Amino acid sequence: MELVNCKKCGRMFGSENGQIYCSKCRGNEDEDFKKVRDYLYDNPGASVKEVSEETGVKEQTIIRFLKQERIEILEDENALLKCERCGVSIKTGRYCEKCKAEMKKELGSALKNLKESQKPKLGYHTKQLNKK
Secondary structure (H helix, E strand, O other): OEEEEOOOOOOEEEEOOOOOOOHHHHHHHHHHHHHHHHHHHHOOOOOHHHHHHHHOOOHHHHHHHHHOOOOOOOOHHHOOEEOOOOOOEEOOOOOOHHHHHHHHHHHHHHHHHHHHHHOOOOOOOOOOOOOO
16 A cells, blocks of 8 residues: 555545545545436436536546546547547547557567566576686
């Protein structure tokens, strides 16, 4: 456990597993998520602005839920998220499926190369003696 400041309120708290929000702010965010989820359940296809106005949850928070893949935009015309790698419109998350697959492949290749470079070199070492 390490002591960090909450990204939302600035309070110091003991973070486990890389948490960035204190328990109070996490609780508030969970409440906001439930409001958004319930509203979208009753009103599928609603825009971010509409959801924000009806639930009182900030648009920024709703967009964060989209990037965290906790919710998804149903209609393509409402897609306001862009893939952070190639710029194509997406419905949820930070990357499109194509870029996710490419990055997974690239990371796998890099990991394989790293493992190979860290393998112990096996072989014989001989000492040559100069005989006169």
